[in-house]
Amino acid sequence: MNNLPPYWTDPGISKFEVSIKSVKKLDDRYYIHINENVIRPAGGGQAGERGHLLVDDQKITIYDTIGEEGDIILITDGHLAEGTKAQLEIDMDWRSSMMENHTAEHLFAWIIKSWNEDITVGELWIDGKHGSVELVGATIDLDTIFEAEHKVMMIIEQDLSVKSDFVDSSSIDSSVRSREGLTEKHNKLRVVSVGELDRSACSGIHVTRTSDIGFFKVLDVKTNDKNTRVEFTAGMNAANIVSSIYNMALRRKYTYPFEMEQLGAVLDRAKLAVDDKQKLIEKTNHLLSSGATVEHFMEVSFRHEYLPGYDASSLRLLANQLSTTGSTVILLFAPGRKSQVILRVNEMSQDASEYISKSLMQFGGRGGGKGEVFTGGFVDVKDPMKLYIDLVSGIRKVLS
Numbered sequence: 001m002n003n004l005p006p007y008w009t010d011p012g013i014s015k016f017e018v019s020i021k022s023v024k025k026l027d028d029r030y031y032i033h034i035n036e037n038v039i040r041p042a043g044g045g046q047a048g049e050r051g052h053l054l055v056d057d058q059k060i061t062i063y064d065t066i067g068e069e070g071d072i073i074l075i076t077d078g079h080l081a082e083g084t085k086a087q088l089e090i091d092m093d094w095r096s097s098m099m100e101n102h103t104a105e106h107l108f109a110w111i112i113k114s115w116n117e118d119i120t121v122g123e124l125w126i127d128g129k130h131g132s133v134e135l136v137g138a139t140i141d142l143d144t145i146f147e148a149e150h151k152v153m154m155i156i157e158q159d160l161s162v163k164s165d166f167v168d169s170s171s172i173d174s175s176v177r178s179r180e181g182l183t184e185k186h187n188k189l190r191v192v193s194v195g196e197l198d199r200s201a202c203s204g205i206h207v208t209r210t211s212d213i214g215f216f217k218v219l220d221v222k223t224n225d226k227n228t229r230v231e232f233t234a235g236m237n238a239a240n241i242v243s244s245i246y247n248m249a250l251r252r253k254y255t256y257p258f259e260m261e262q263l264g265a266v267l268d269r270a271k272l273a274v275d276d277k278q279k280l281i282e283k284t285n286h287l288l289s290s291g292a293t294v295e296h297f298m299e300v301s302f303r304h305e306y307l308p309g310y311d312a313s314s315l316r317l318l319a320n321q322l323s324t325t326g327s328t329v330i331l332l333f334a335p336g337r338k339s340q341v342i343l344r345v346n347e348m349s350q351d352a353s354e355y356i357s358k359s360l361m362q363f364g365g366r367g368g369g370k371g372e373v374f375t376g377g378f379v380d381v382k383d384p385m386k387l388y389i390d391l392v393s394g395i396r397k398v399l400s
């Protein structure tokens with residue numbers, strides 16, 4: 001196989017002399033056919049290359065490159081006459097990022113396949129910003145994805161060489177990863193190998209050493225019952241994303257004190273707070289429309305409320321504010337892993353503690369109080385609603 005394109009053999013070369021074969025205009029874009037196969041068109045799951053065409057002091061932007069029956073077509077914002085000779089400059093930022101993303105994808109897919117050989121690579125997309133790969137045949141959990149991400153980083157650090165070979169399709173065996181039908185379509189195939197690890201039939205552009213990838217980060221994972229789709233990025237782009245997200249958390253570390261390692265717990269609490277707020281709104285709506293929960297035991301009114309989102313001090317405040325007439329027992333309960341409870345009595349023969357302390361201790365709570373108010377708490381509550389119901393029935397027993 002002679003005349004291999006330079007982007008396969010030497011992806012570091014960025015400038016070429018090209019000649020214009022023909023030009024077509026479509027909408028506000030020009031489709032410029034060039035005679036030289038020096039810039040890679042979109043294909044095989046990899047986006048087309050970008051760059052510029054320079055003639056004298058004219059600079060034309062290449063937005064994309066496509067292939068059409070062996071022709072290379074540049075999609076540009078400017079026109080050049082047929083036969084013109086121009087300097088083509090590849091956008092090396094876009095190309096390098098694609099190279100990093102593509103080699104990283106080979107490593108990631110190889111690692112996953114080495115753990116589960118039934119998985120195949122489905123839809124693939126690589127461009128200069130990110131990549132996505134569909135792993136067909138399994139729902140892969142996040143821990144496995146993170147472990148594979150870590151392994152990619154380890155291979156990056158090993159600085160292995162990335163090489164291409166051009167081999168007869170007939171010589172390709174199962175040690176080479178290859179898409180179905182590829183060996184039947186072509187007589188010769190390019191095989192990209194990473195060290196002694198992965199060999200994969202591929203037409204994309206790759207880094208020449210794994211250390212050139214620099215950094216690898218999974219950005220998102222979507223699963224259904226059969227497939228897993230992983231979005232990722234590599235190189236400086238990956239480092240920038242990780243850095244900006246870390247700094248986003250760091251900025252808030254001082255206004256809402258937490259240790260960086262507790263970020264997950266902080267987010268869990270935020271989620272819980274949103275749920276609690278919703279429940280509190282429902283509760284308030286219920287109280288406004290139907291009134292409080294009141295039960296009567298002879299001349300005694302027993303009022304009790306389950307109040308998500310309340311803390312100990314707001315619970316106490318509310319207990320003091322509730323107006324009472326006649327013999328009344330009020331129980332307010334704020335649910336959570338740490339649940340809070342307050343019991344207030346009015347015109348009752350006994351102290352508040354007499355109505356609750358027994359059940360409080362029975363269900364593992366602690367508390368105290370003299371006279372009309374008793375406060376208590378529970379830690380590590382798995383089912384706060386059940387605890388609330390148990391406390392209410394305990395008080396009912398005392399009252400009846």
Ligand SMILES: [Zn+2]
Pocket residue numbers: 102106200201202203204
């Ligand atoms: Zn590839």
